[in-house]
Amino acid sequence: GQQLNQSPQSMFIQEGEDVSMNCTSSSIFNTWLWYKQEPGEGPVLLIALYKAGELTSNGRLTAQFGITRKDSFLNISASIPSDVGIYFCAGWTSSNTGKLIFGQGTTLQVKP
Amino acid sequence: GAGVSQSPSNKVTEKGKDVELRCDPISGHTALYWYRQSLGQGLEFLIYFQGNSAPDKSGLPSDRFSAERTGGSVSTLTIQRTQQEDSAVYLCASSFSGPSAQETQYFGPGTRLLVL
Numbered sequence: 182g183q184q185l186n187q188s189p190q191s192m193f194i195q196e197g198e199d200v201s202m203n204c205t206s207s208s209i210f211n212t213w214l215w216y217k218q219e220p221g222e223g224p225v226l227l228i229a230l231y232k233a234g235e236l237t238s239n240g241r242l243t244a245q246f247g248i249t250r251k252d253s254f255l256n257i258s259a260s261i262p263s264d265v266g267i268y269f270c271a272g273w274t275s276s277n278t279g280k281l282i283f284g285q286g287t288t289l290q291v292k293p
Numbered sequence: 294g295a296g297v298s299q300s301p302s303n304k305v306t307e308k309g310k311d312v313e314l315r316c317d318p319i320s321g322h323t324a325l326y327w328y329r330q331s332l333g334q335g336l337e338f339l340i341y342f343q344g345n346s347a348p349d350k351s352g353l354p355s356d357r358f359s360a361e362r363t364g365g366s367v368s369t370l371t372i373q374r375t376q377q378e379d380s381a382v383y384l385c386a387s388s389f390s391g392p393s394a395q396e397t398q399y400f401g402p403g404t405r406l407l408v409l
Contacts, residue, residue: 185335187335211394212394221402222400222402222403223297223384223386223399223400223401223402223403224336224384224400225400226397226398229394229397231394231395269335269336271335271336273393273394280338280341280349280351280352281336281338281398282338283328283335283336283337284335285333285334285335286333286334286335
């Protein structure tokens with residue numbers, strides 16, 4: 182079935198550093214989403230991307246929808262301790278009727 | 294309510310017992326989704342409801358899993374004869390309409406199920 186490969190699996194960085202994570206797929210996706218999940222909570226939508234090549238920012242977050250429609254990345258600039266959590270990419274395909282396909286997640290830890 | 298709520302927040306059960314997990318979606322949301330999140334994994338789609346109907350049950354892992362939704366609101370996910378591999382966080386989400394790429398899914402905090 183369709184899969185999203187997300188990397189890195191985990192990151193441990195110093196406060197103030199920039200972070201980059203990405204997702205790739207062998208299938209084409211028409212929409213890419215990035216979620217953040219904090220401990221004990223459900224995922225919360227951070228950014229949604231709808232067009233190939235689209236670059237979207239939300240505060241210190243920047244995400245891009247790859248030209249091939251098979252990949253996306255998320256950058257976090259000047260990380261702060263509250264950025265800690267698990268970041269998931271997710272995608273919709275043209276044949277998708279109700280299923281979001283999720284990546285395995287990137288666990289981010291930030292050292293003050 | 295203000296957000297999606299789920300109960301119980303934690304459930305420990307013995308292998309072979311049945312469990313029921315409850316989801317209260319955001320008021321007015323017509324679509325409701327169930328996902329399973331195993332340790333260190335992404336979210337795995339189980340089933341979604343549009344109103345009280347479930348057009349897509351393809352993600353249910355086995356016939357021990359079932360779900361229903363009544364009154365276009367509350368949904369219950371039932372796992373019969375639980376197995377240890379059923380241990381996971383079960384997440385519920387709802388959206389105003391859809392499902393579609395333009396409809397944001399709002400997630401509840403999940404139910405952490407541990408089968409001993």
